[in-house]
Amino acid sequence: MIPVVSRRIFAAIGLAALLGSAASAADLRLLNVSYDPTRELYAAIGQAFAVKWKAETGDTVKVDLSNGGSGKQARSVIDGLNADVVTLALGWDVTAIEKAGLINPGWQGKFPNNASPYTSTIAFLVRKGNPKGIKDWSDLLRPDVQVITANPKTSGGARWVFLALWGAFANAGTHDFSTVAGQAEAKTAIGAAKDFPAYNDAATRGKVAEIFNKHVPVLDTGARGATVTFAQKQIGDVLLNWENELWLARDEFGPEKFDIVYPKKSILAEPPVAVVDKVVDQRGTRKAAEAYLSYLYTPEAQDVIGQLHYRPRDVAALNKYSAELPKIPLFTIDETFGGWPKAQTTFFADGGVFDQFYKQTN
Amino acid sequence: MSRRVIPGFPLTVGYTLFYLSALVLLPLAALALKAGQMSAAEFWRVITDPVVTSSLRLTFAVSTAAALVNAIFGLIVAWVLVRYDFPFRRLFDAIIDFPFALPTAVAGLTFANLFLKDGWLGGLGGHIAAGINALTEKLGLGALLPADALNWLSFPYTGETAGIVIVLIFVGLPFVVRTVQPVLLEWDPEYETAARSLGADPATIFRRVIFPAILPAWVSGVALSLARSVGEYGSVIFIAANIPGKSQIAPLQIVTRLDDFQYAQAAAIGVVLLAISLLILLAINGLESFSRRHERAA
Numbered sequence: 001m002i003p004v005v006s007r008r009i010f011a012a013i014g015l016a017a018l019l020g021s022a023a024s025a026a027d028l029r030l031l032n033v034s035y036d037p038t039r040e041l042y043a044a045i046g047q048a049f050a051v052k053w054k055a056e057t058g059d060t061v062k063v064d065l066s067n068g069g070s071g072k073q074a075r076s077v078i079d080g081l082n083a084d085v086v087t088l089a090l091g092w093d094v095t096a097i098e099k100a101g102l103i104n105p106g107w108q109g110k111f112p113n114n115a116s117p118y119t120s121t122i123a124f125l126v127r128k129g130n131p132k133g134i135k136d137w138s139d140l141l142r143p144d145v146q147v148i149t150a151n152p153k154t155s156g157g158a159r160w161v162f163l164a165l166w167g168a169f170a171n172a173g174t175h176d177f178s179t180v181a182g183q184a185e186a187k188t189a190i191g192a193a194k195d196f197p198a199y200n201d202a203a204t205r206g207k208v209a210e211i212f213n214k215h216v217p218v219l220d221t222g223a224r225g226a227t228v229t230f231a232q233k234q235i236g237d238v239l240l241n242w243e244n245e246l247w248l249a250r251d252e253f254g255p256e257k258f259d260i261v262y263p264k265k266s267i268l269a270e271p272p273v274a275v276v277d278k279v280v281d282q283r284g285t286r287k288a289a290e291a292y293l294s295y296l297y298t299p300e301a302q303d304v305i306g307q308l309h310y311r312p313r314d315v316a317a318l319n320k321y322s323a324e325l326p327k328i329p330l331f332t333i334d335e336t337f338g339g340w341p342k343a344q345t346t347f348f349a350d351g352g353v354f355d356q357f358y359k360q361t362n
Numbered sequence: 363m364s365r366r367v368i369p370g371f372p373l374t375v376g377y378t379l380f381y382l383s384a385l386v387l388l389p390l391a392a393l394a395l396k397a398g399q400m401s402a403a404e405f406w407r408v409i410t411d412p413v414v415t416s417s418l419r420l421t422f423a424v425s426t427a428a429a430l431v432n433a434i435f436g437l438i439v440a441w442v443l444v445r446y447d448f449p450f451r452r453l454f455d456a457i458i459d460f461p462f463a464l465p466t467a468v469a470g471l472t473f474a475n476l477f478l479k480d481g482w483l484g485g486l487g488g489h490i491a492a493g494i495n496a497l498t499e500k501l502g503l504g505a506l507l508p509a510d511a512l513n514w515l516s517f518p519y520t521g522e523t524a525g526i527v528i529v530l531i532f533v534g535l536p537f538v539v540r541t542v543q544p545v546l547l548e549w550d551p552e553y554e555t556a557a558r559s560l561g562a563d564p565a566t567i568f569r570r571v572i573f574p575a576i577l578p579a580w581v582s583g584v585a586l587s588l589a590r591s592v593g594e595y596g597s598v599i600f601i602a603a604n605i606p607g608k609s610q611i612a613p614l615q616i617v618t619r620l621d622d623f624q625y626a627q628a629a630a631i632g633v634v635l636l637a638i639s640l641l642i643l644l645a646i647n648g649l650e651s652f653s654r655r656h657e658r659a660a
Contacts, residue, residue, distance in 0.1 A: 071621035096623050154621045218521055218603045233478055350624060358606040359412055
């Protein structure tokens, strides 16, 4: 039995808590569910956004961050993780959340540049001095070269690696994304693209299959795991991974151990962002969530993005960091492969091209 | 009708059945239901996919190998810990539980680093050869050994099947030791004295007197160790090469399907994994009760 007096106290505390929460309704928390390597990026962005939001609205906002493999993160959101926004490695994972009814169709048009505030690409990390002389994609086919990448079935970054390999061997058309003119040219090319002959290129298929079947000794489940295998476990001659991940590995393990090599051409990776409509409408956080994602496109956020080795959309910011983000010709998934849904079904879905590689060898 | 020692038989049985249903049967039913979302043909296609069958084969092969090693060495460890007194015995006894407490991912990572080509064990022969050469060079004899002379002492198991088995032996070790140990502790040495006075030699005493007593505990320890290995994920993915169709364990196939949003497929592989495990556990238990009856008859 609880005495009457203390019951009153409990009631008072309850009332106070209720009033308290109402009074501080302007204290917001957002959850950003992101892919593996973005920890540092969104930690920096979150703090800067909080300062800006406070100045503009007087409200306090704190952005919590969850990192993990892109596919796994999308699955968590589908399974009920209350993410206000998702910032994932590839459009397909956002599409999966859209199909589950949590994000409204048309999310790619809600923010500029296909809802990708920055881009990245796939490059090579080799041992210091590049002892095997690996300069371009075709060098990966040499019998003495061992290639480290993650498994495209479980890693978003590795899917970009797979597409970069395929597009490079299939001679995909490239553009110069460091200029406004080049970006416009790419946009026109995407509009004109049809049939996507890269898919039917038998020679390319043979080369990509050969790399995965004969040159990849270990398939890690995630991009970070592949980096650890190459850098720490010292397995393999070349690591194929996100550009930002290569810079991170080089900074982390020491520039005296590794060199970053840029191939003659690579893929333009566009990690997308989206507001999770169902969650923000339920929680009443839409305004802040949209402001947070829009903030990614501001010059100050674009500068942070460039600093952390992601490629800013803003041409000024991109050129500022051009020493570490060198200009290389890039091809797009939309022009070369007709977008994610098509690439996903053809290459990575159950029974797709990637699965077939491993069936032939058994 | 057995004697009711605990009062309130209907209450305790009801509680037990509810507890087991909520905790074990309910999730199992959900799993089966998820797998049941697909047609029989689709289910068959998923579980007969060569990559899936090879992952199932690998999982049960490495788990069986690890369980067999634990069966023999776990028994020896339990025996030594109970029957002999030696310095730091209690410390070693405590160490047995270590694999229970250590997160398996940490164990996997540690073993993977040990068995790397230049790791402590993976490059052991090279390290010893280098040490000997450094010593002989200091003595003015020059390098005595070619750098690879002792490579037969190296165990470069990271990325190899042997590495997976070693990790699973580590993970499953406590099960056999901890099930056999209490039986040995309870064991009355007078039985042995009696057997010896009747003229039995030590081998016969172990085989006919001691072993039948510890058999049930030993078998359940081995079965637990096996079951633990079949479901193990965290430690294995760090040491395995994870190549589809070659070195992917079945739990990794499940995770791969989940990351592809193929929930039903993942559940189907889970159901098969569970069904095979259940069959093996039933077979082990059947074998044990058969041998006990056989022993009594003989």
